[in-house]
Amino acid sequence: MNRPAHRNAVPTRPKRAVIVGAGFGGLSLGIRLQSLGFDTLIVERLDGPGGRGYQKRTPDGYVFDMGPTVITAPHLIEELFALERGEPNLDSPDFPPEVLNAPRVTSGESGGPRTRDYVKLVPITPFYRIRFHDGSVFDYDGDPESTRRQIEALAPEDLPGYEAFHRDAQAIFQRGFLELGYTHFGDVPTMLAAVPDLLRLDAVRTLFSFTSKYFRSDKMRQVFSFETLLIGGNPLSVPAIYAMIHFVEKTWGVHYAMGGTGALVRALERKFTELGGQVRYGAGVEEILVTDEWGQAVHRPLGPRVARGVRLEGGEVVPADLVVSNGDWANTYLKRVPRAARLVNSDLRVKAARQSMxxxxxxxxxxxxxxxxxxxxxxxxxxxxxxxxxxxxxxxxxxxxxxxxxxxxxxxxxxxxxxxxxxxxxxxxxxxxxxxxxxxxxxxxxxxxxxxxxxxxxxxxxxxxxxxxxxxxxxxxxxxxxxxxxLGNAFGPEPVLAQSAYLRPHNRSEDVRNLYLVGAGVQPGAGTPSVMMSAKMTARLIAEDYGGTAADSFPAEVDSTTYK
Incomplete structure (x- = not known):
């Protein structure tokens, strides 16, 4: 896998990082920054963690996960809970043999040994019950034999097509997820290097068109294309590389955190604070503070631009060596980064992006x-x-x-x-x-x-x-x-081909030095596993940029005597 060279050295003086937003991306990256040796503060405008994954408890005794409920790839969670201060493990294999070769857990507890110290994960079978309008059902559980039996009952003419789909979706999973999943497409050559394989795999046509090659039954076309709706993608327009979702689920299963997704969120928050991180709730960010490299205000989108910290909605200034936004990509730029500091992510470009449903x-x-x-x-x-x-x-x-x-x-x-x-x-x-x-x-x-x-x-x-x-x-x-x-989008920019890979918003800001992004709005995309992968991508970029370097001093206009 192509990966930028970077250094994992713990900084000689802990550098200060501010993350805007305590969603899955912000908490996951906070854990990784603490393991890299940063002193990290997460500021969150809500009264608790989770962002889109916020959990609500009602006075009459109900607990509702407000957002994501499908947990896949539990090894990504185990990797976070295994991190320690000064041990970032960014150079370890993304998919080690013990992860690729382990059988899928189908009963009992499914989390790894460190995960079990924080939260209880259990496998869910079937993954989904799909109920068609005529009352017939398809229980998708990732087991090829069970899948064949159900196809034979509902659409026997599609059994040969399923075998071909299974083979070709597995090839897309191998290349698109296992080999390219953690690649940050920060430049055109990196993207172009992947294009021939994706064309060979027919992974750039639309997903629905791809599934229609293999299945004649409308029901089977729906069964094997609906999953992108759970990450904000239209099966009629997302590229067929998203057929890999079928194999992500088949390989590692679908899981549930006892106590709800909110229990997993709280577990990540606990791990972050155990590593020395701090979280402040009810702390909305009004502005990401940007100056030139001499600490002066930026008046035009040319020349050096440097993130120096954030200003909270109450006026408090929080200085930092670097700022990461786990907020909505479009509103990060439109509402929090001064217009004069934005050349690539201009109002025109951001507003022209297609937002998800x-x-x-x-x-x-x-x-x-x-x-x-x-x-x-x-x-x-x-x-x-x-x-x-x-x-x-x-x-x-x-x-x-x-x-x-x-x-x-x-x-x-x-x-x-x-x-x-x-x-x-x-x-x-x-x-x-x-x-x-x-x-x-x-x-x-x-x-x-x-x-x-x-x-x-x-x-x-x-x-x-x-x-x-x-x-x-x-x-x-x-x-x-x-x-x-x-615009009230639920999943960030829509994952169409024209907003994928290099063409999807970048995790390292092209406009402002020391400003990074993480979460559903940037690479690789939406969904809890992708967001956790996004955190690792962004951590690698930060390690590349900051490992072993001296911290910049804060200009007086954004300095603060107290770092809270």
Missing amino acids: SLLVIYFGFRDDGTPLDLKHHNILLGPSYEALLTEIFGKKVLGNDFSQYLHVPTLTDPSLAPPGHHAAYTLIPVPHNGSGLNWAQVGPELVERVLDSLEEPGILPGLRGRLTHLEYVTPDYFQDTLDSH
């Missing part, structure tokens, strides 16, 4: 009436249309008469998330982002009622309204206003 998410609790639920932990409820619905959401940016859902019922695995005799659940509906101009105060309640109607259908949750004990929901306005996401 948004979400309406309904969080609800209901009484268990003793009737066994014909559901699994993760459920995909597909509507009567697929391609037309995706075109409405991503292209036309309208709400049609149809919708599909991801229904999450974690209390089937972990009853602790609800009061005794009750279930906690959420259902997630892909919708257009706020570039649509939709008035969510008006259309939100209407869509919620339509969704509840659909959940009461036979085989899902009959009589749900009579059993509801808790109901709340969020719309794209939550992503825009509470999570400060540009």
Whole structure:
């Protein structure tokens, strides 16, 4: 794998790093910076950790993960918990033999030995129950034999196509994930070096077109393409390299953190603070402070520009040797980096980027009436249309008469998330982002009622309204206003080919020295495993830039007598 040379030496005087945002990316990078020897402060505008992965506890005893719920590649989590101060291990293999050769855990506890010191991970089987509009189901569990049996029952004509798809998706996984997954495409030659292989693997055509080569049944085309919706990608437009998601799940399984994803977030926060890191909540950032190399204000986007720290919303200045944004990529530049300091990431370029879809998410609790639920932990409820619905959401940016859902019922695995005799659940509906101009105060309640109607259908949750004990929901306005996401996008820039690899926002700012980015908005992309990989990418860039060098002194205008 091509990897930039770097040094892992612990700085002689700990350098000060400020990370904006305590999401998965910010916490993961904070752990890595502490292992590199930095003194790291994370500032977060919310009242707790997680960002998009924030966990909410209600007065009536329910616990809801507000965002991601699918955990894959548990070795990425184990790697973080194994880090120690002064032992960054950035040169160790990204996918060592013990990770590649270990059998997938299908029962019991699935986390590694250090993970178990912090959080309990368990495997989920099947990964997803996919329910089609006609009531038929497909339980996807990553087992080729089980998959073959179900294809034979639903679309026997597609069995030969599955064998070919399995072979070719595995090749994409090998090249696109195992070999290129941690590559930071910071320059054109790095990207061009990968192009011939991706063309040979047919990984640049759209994912839906790729799956359609192998499957004639609409159902099978949906089964093997829907997963990109969980990272904000339209199967009709994302490149086929995302077929590797199928093999990421098949290789390492799908897992759940007992106590919810929030338990994993709190475990990462605990590891970060054990390594000496600090977190401040209720500390929103108003501005990333940028000067020229002599400490003077920047008046035009030419010449040296250097990040010196941040100014919080209350006016407090926090100086730093480097700043990392785990916030929304677009709003980091549009709202927090002075316009005069931006040449590459100008307003024009940032606003022209295609943002991912948004979400309406309904969080609800209901009484268990003793009737066994014909559901699994993760459920995909597909509507009567697929391609037309995706075109409405991503292209036309309208709400049609149809919708599909991801229904999450974690209390089937972990009853602790609800009061005794009750279930906690959420259902997630892909919708257009706020570039649509939709008035969510008006259309939100209407869509919620339509969704509840659909959940009461036979085989899902009959009589749900009579059993509801808790109901709340969020719309794209939550992503825009509470999570400060540009246009209320839920996953950052849309992962189309024109916004992939070198063309996706970079983890090292092209405009401002000492400014870095991490998380869903930059390379490699959205999804919890990608965000944790993003943290390792960014840590390597920082180690390359800072290893063993003397710290810059702070100019007086951004100095502070107290570093909190």
